[in-house]
Amino acid sequence: MGSVRLALWAPRCALVASLALLPFTASAASSRLQELSARVDALSAQLAQLQQQQGARQARATAVLPSDIVGTWTLKGFQSELHAGVGSWQVSSYVYNGTVEFTADGKYKLTIVESGNRLTNGGEAVSSYVNPEAVARGKWKLKGNDLTLDSGLAVKIDAGLSVMTMASANPADNTNVMLVLTKQPAP
Structure with a gap:
């Protein structure tokens, strides 16, 4: 009977262990998403700054001082x-x-x-x-x-x-x- 209990208990442990890993995997994916989102935001800010500088250069090229x-x-x-x-x-x-x-x-x-x-x-x-x-x-x-x-x-x-x-x-x-x-x- 002990081997039957162990046979029933082992899949439960595997299920509990895999369920325990799920939040970790989800939080790791969430932190990766947040990191990627932060990088995309930083790149968007850099792009906006470059576009603003380019616009200023174009305006400067047509305005004589x-x-x-x-x-x-x-x-x-x-x-x-x-x-x-x-x-x-x-x-x-x-x-x-x-x-x-x-x-x-x-x-x-x-x-x-x-x-x-x-x-x-x-x-x-x-x-x-x-x-x-x-x-x-x-x-x-x-x-x-x-x-x-x-x-x-x-x-x-x-x-x-x-x-x-x-x-x-x-x-x-x-x-x-x-x-x-x-x-x-x-x-």
Whole structure:
């Protein structure tokens, strides 16, 4: 009879032992789930922070600051003119080379050389000239990606903050102008 009791008791012990292990396994799984959940939460927080930083970088890339303007810029330009009247006409083209220095206090210094060619009705040849270096000074202000000089010149700045362009056409005197300014590296 003792062996029968033992035979009945052994499966019960195994059942009790396996039931005793169940809460441990469930609590171990629960702690693993909590650990994984905490890691996922931490990764989500890091991702949100990276997305916020990326958004700030993108906003920064499109918003020009005054400090982005300060420095020396190389100026290249082209201008064309077509004039016509009764029995006369004139075609002119000019190129500009120079630099513009923008300072942090909102001032600028433009140094420019202009050269060009002119062909006039009845003229036997194209006349060419080079104007001596000219210097102009004034104030500048920035609004968004538009830089305005006190002379009235408005320049659009690209998102890369290294090139400024200006193009204009004046139908009253048939003048077309294109200017490109490229930022020089800081010394």
